Amino acid sequence: MTAPEQGANAELARRFRTRISTFIRKYATTLEVNDSQALLLQFTPDARELSDIIGFSDDPLHEEDADIHPFGDVVHKYPNKLLYLSTDECPVYCRYCTRKRKTLLSQGHESTQLSLIAEYLESHSAINEVIFSGGDPLMLPPKDFLLRARTFLNVQSIDFLRLHTRALTTAPNLLSAGFLAALADLRTQFAGKTIAFVAHINTASEISDRTREAVEALNRLGIRCYAQTVLLRDVNDDAQTLALLCKALSAAGVQPYYLHQLDRVTGSAHFEVADDEALQIYAQLRQLVPRYLVPEFVRDSKQGKKPVA
């Protein structure tokens, strides 16, 4: 390694956290070379992350703005939904993470007293859904997750609980017997309320037998799984790759839900696919799979998701 490369690696290590789960390290060795590269590219530090590019920032969705940020770990930008940033930890750190300020750049997680969030929910009765995100909520010890989930579901207006997770593909062991028992408890205690998982999955080859088993275990509890995907250069930037993903999700019992245009977060510009090309890819995808398997192609913002146009 040359001296400039060593310097770049040291600077990357200083600026951004890196984590690649043991599961992914082993699983990548079982894949074809192209699939393995596409998988590891998402989590491997790259000197291009050090370029400062206009339009890219640590908080591209302005989630830290006071008007939608009542607590350090809560974002309230839709009238009916509350985003709960339950942890800064993930089994992998995606280099393009929207919430890089909480994950790769974490300065330590800030937990709000649960009673304060419950009071907030009670006083905002239009909120009917709490979304656990982060970080990855499957990194929470099951008893901590259960305590939080119970607190939120005990609020009368909360009918829906959602978990956004990357772990079904990157660390399926985190959906442990203990976590499944916590979900089963919630399903029994709050039988009239809905729990759903939205799994972040970017390519068909990420779906392992362990992922399929995890989805089946959730289905047995009456918990449905949806998928969100980020369009990424050199990972899934063609219609055939996305069509394979949609078919593989369907075969695994997961409903394609959103395809996200990249959020312009610091250090992620090399993953971006320009809108013109992205829209062509999406138009081709619509010809390759039935309409019911086509995810909605959206761009997120402080004001919420909008179709990419």
Ligand code: SF4
């Ligand atoms: S798993 Fe999710 S929250 Fe964690 S780094 Fe990846 S995109 Fe961000």
